[in-house]
Amino acid sequence: MTNQISTQIVDLRSNPVRELNQALHSLSGGGSSKHWRVLHPLGAHAVAAGLDADVTVEIDGDVGYYCAGMNQRAIVIVNGSAGPGVGENMMSGRIYVRGDASSAAGATARGGTLVIDGNASARCGISMKGIDIVVKGSIGPMSAFMAQEGTLTVFGDAGEALGDSIYEAKLFVRGKVKSLGADCIEKPMEDQHFRELFEKLKEAGVAHEIDVTDFRRYGSARNLYHFHVDNAGAY
Amino acid sequence: MCGIVGIFLKDPALEPELGKLLAAMLVTMTDRGPDSAGFAVYGSGTPDIVKLTLRVPQSFNLKDFQKALSKAVGVNIEATQRATHVVLAVPADKVQAVQAQLATLAPEAQLSSAGSFIELYKEVGLPADVSQRFDLAHMSGTHAIGHTRMATESAVTTAGAHPFSTGRDQCLVHNGSLSNHNQVRRRLIREGITFDTDNDTEVAAGYLTWRLGQGDDLGNALEASLKELDGFYTFVVGTESGFGVLRDPIGCKHAVMAETDQYVAFGTEFRALTVLPGIENARIFEPNPATVYFWDRAA
Numbered sequence: 263m264t265n266q267i268s269t270q271i272v273d274l275r276s277n278p279v280r281e282l283n284q285a286l287h288s289l290s291g292g293g294s295s296k297h298w299r300v301l302h303p304l305g306a307h308a309v310a311a312g313l314d315a316d317v318t319v320e321i322d323g324d325v326g327y328y329c330a331g332m333n334q335r336a337i338v339i340v341n342g343s344a345g346p347g348v349g350e351n352m353m354s355g356r357i358y359v360r361g362d363a364s365s366a367a368g369a370t371a372r373g374g375t376l377v378i379d380g381n382a383s384a385r386c387g388i389s390m391k392g393i394d395i396v397v398k399g400s401i402g403p404m405s406a407f408m409a410q411e412g413t414l415t416v417f418g419d420a421g422e423a424l425g426d427s428i429y430e431a432k433l434f435v436r437g438k439v440k441s442l443g444a445d446c447i448e449k450p451m452e453d454q455h456f457r458e459l460f461e462k463l464k465e466a467g468v469a470h471e472i473d474v475t476d477f478r479r480y481g482s483a484r485n486l487y488h489f490h491v492d493n494a495g496a497y
Numbered sequence: 498m499c500g501i502v503g504i505f506l507k508d509p510a511l512e513p514e515l516g517k518l519l520a521a522m523l524v525t526m527t528d529r530g531p532d533s534a535g536f537a538v539y540g541s542g543t544p545d546i547v548k549l550t551l552r553v554p555q556s557f558n559l560k561d562f563q564k565a566l567s568k569a570v571g572v573n574i575e576a577t578q579r580a581t582h583v584v585l586a587v588p589a590d591k592v593q594a595v596q597a598q599l600a601t602l603a604p605e606a607q608l609s610s611a612g613s614f615i616e617l618y619k620e621v622g623l624p625a626d627v628s629q630r631f632d633l634a635h636m637s638g639t640h641a642i643g644h645t646r647m648a649t650e651s652a653v654t655t656a657g658a659h660p661f662s663t664g665r666d667q668c669l670v671h672n673g674s675l676s677n678h679n680q681v682r683r684r685l686i687r688e689g690i691t692f693d694t695d696n697d698t699e700v701a702a703g704y705l706t707w708r709l710g711q712g713d714d715l716g717n718a719l720e721a722s723l724k725e726l727d728g729f730y731t732f733v734v735g736t737e738s739g740f741g742v743l744r745d746p747i748g749c750k751h752a753v754m755a756e757t758d759q760y761v762a763f764g765t766e767f768r769a770l771t772v773l774p775g776i777e778n779a780r781i782f783e784p785n786p787a788t789v790y791f792w793d794r795a796a
Contacts, residue, residue: 305768324767324781343781345767346751364753364767364783383783384748403786404747421785 270295275302279309286336289315305345310338313355330357333374349376352393365402368395371412377466384421387414390431396466406433407443413462417472425480429487433480434459436472444496445486449479498647499659499672500526501752503733503763504773505640505740505792511759511774516636520628521772522764523643527624529765530645533658534627535619537668537735540638542613547592547665549585550609550617552655557603559583565602570594580630581655582609582618607656607693612666614638614737619658639794642735642763644670650678650697657694661702664709666737671698672765673729673750681725701726705734719743719789733763739793748786755779761792 272282282300289295292315300321303309307326310319313336321329324342331350340348343361352371359367362380369385371393381399385407392411400418407423409431419437426443432455433446442448456474463469486493502522506512519536542548563576566585574595575586583606587595592611599606610617618631624645628634644659651657660668675681678697681704686692690703704725708718715736722732722743729749734741742763744752755762755770757779764770773779784790 304771305766324771326766326768343767345753362781364751365748384786402748402783 268295269297269299271299271301273301274304274306274309279306283308283311286310286313286315286317286319289313289317303342307345310336313338324361330355333357343380344378348378349374349393352376362399363397367397368393375466377468381418387412387431390414394462394465396463396468398468398471400437403440404443406431406446409433413459415459415462415466415477425482427486428480428482430482432458434477435480436476436478439478439480442480445483446480447483449481451475451477451479455479498529500529500645500765500769501643501670501672501731501733501763502526502765502769503640503642503670503735503740503742505761506759507761508759512639513637515638515641516633518773519636519641519643520633522762522769523624523628523633523645525768525772526643526645526765530647531623532648532653533619533621533646533655534624534644535617535646535658535660535670536628536631536633536641536643537610537615537617537660537662538633538636538638538641539614539666539735539737540616540636544613545589547587547589547611547613548616549587549592549595549611550615551583551585551599551603551606552581552609552619553578553583553603553606555581557581557583557606562603566595566598569598569602579618579632581620582631584616608662610660610662610668612737615662615666615668615735617660617662617668619644619655619660621653621655621658640735640740642668642670642733642740644672649674651695654694657696659698660735661696661699663702663705663734666735667705667709667715668735669698669702669705670733671701672731673745675701675726675728675730677727697728701730701732715741716789716791723787731765736793739791741792742784742790744784744786744788746787748783752784753781754784755781 298319303323305326309325311331314334318337320339326345328347330338333352333355336355338357340359344363346364347366349357350369352374354373357376359378363378363382365384367382368376369388372391376395378397382401384402386401386405388407390409395414398417403421406425410429413432415434420439422440423443425446459474620627659670675697678700731750732743
């Protein structure tokens with residue numbers, strides 16, 4: 263009987279988000295419930311933000327801003343859509359969004375995996391610093407702006423100015439790219455990149471859903487790293 | 498900050514509920530704009546009657562004003578008061594005559610909007626209080642736009658609250674801030690546009706009025722504003738037959754929309770849409786930056 267999973271259920275129609283988050287934060291020292299279910303989020307902000315525990319939080323419905331922001335270790339599943347900044351500054355753990363994500367999904371995040379089943383809008387992965395993002399739909403304009411490290415994989419299309427001022431993050435896009443931002447270029451897909459992409463998709467649990475040879479790779483031309491007067495217009 | 502809500506009904510069965518839906522949406526945006534709130538409701542009307550919405554002081558004597566006005570223009574003018582706002586129903590050919598009389602008969606009154614369908618109410622205070630004061634929940638109509646304000650560019654006053662009327666049956670609400678509004682205002686003043694406030698949004702409204710006066714349709718006027726207005730903005734514009742949405746070229750300010758067989762709705766945040774019927778099965782999407790969207794009732 264010791265392996266029985268007990269699920270803690272919190273209904274946000276009757277409990278404030280602050281109470282939920284406080285209870286989840288207190289799990290950092292170890293808690294009894296490893297599985298939490300959150301009902302009726304109705305677009306509330308900062309649901310399950312700031313977690314640092316080996317716990318799974320399943321949210322039934324649509325969430326507002328900064329869901330699962332700063333996440334460490336936890337698995338957060340949104341059975342709905344997410345507002346701006348889902349997984350912002352995540353350090354580790356996993357976030358699954360079953361619907362769409364709004365702007366700045368995975369912004370500045372240093373680690374972990376963010377999987378979005380639907381589309382992500384503008385600035386997906388802006389300033390990402392090590393996170394792996396997989397978007398099964400398309401992403402909006404200005405995505406991966408100043409992206410520094412990690413991977414952004416898109417099954418669909420990318421909007422305008424993809425990877426503007428990008429550093430060393432790797433972008434894999436299967437569909438069309440509307441335009442590339444300053445200093446972002448297409449690079450050849452070689453064996454190592456197919457392997458790397460496959461590994462990332464495997465980690466995200468979607469490895470056999472799609473053929474890695476369909477993807478194209480984009481990254482930094484490394485021309486804007488250091489100031490050069492000839493590039494003044496591009497900074 | 499600031500919050501915008503809007504709803505355009507496709508299903509006439511929902512028309513009696515319009516005010517109730519908008520009021521519920523408006524309250525969800527209180528965190529984004531607790532200073533003031535306002536809304537424009539497009540209700541029943543005919544082209545030969547123009548509704549003038551006036552803002553009047555608490556002490557306003559409606560009966561005396563109505564009597565004097567009717568006498569002065571030679572026809573009976575119907576007037577309905579809701580708290581600090583009065584709606585006059587004026588035969589189209591008497592609008593100029595009525596407006597000319599306002600300066601003498603009600604010098605303290607300010608014109609909020611004019612049009613055959615629009616009524617425009619706005620006031621300082623929490624959104625819930627403002628919508629209750631005007632009994633928004635019992636208003637009906639085809640479409641409506643609401644705004645909750647957190648002031649950044651000018652004072653917290655009723656005149657500075659949104660929506661701003663941009664012309665007959667037109668209004669504008671704005672989330673964001675314009676950085677070149679003083680310069681554009683000076684230019685528009687030279688073109689003969691008048692302004693009541695130092696507010697940046699009024700400049701955007703004035704800009705649209707000016708373009709429309711130059712012969713643009715609303716779509717073209719909004720396209721032109723992309724070049725002229727600098728700053729962060731999401732605009733929602735109401736017209737007699739629908740509403741339009743425009744976000745700045747980098748989509749700085751949030752916007753989310755929902756569409757079902759019954760309605761198209763706009764919210765600054767998804768929370769605003771959660772109060773709508775059938776939202777679970779609605780198509781939810783974000784309008785693209787620098788793209789003019791329009792939802793119009795077929796003429």
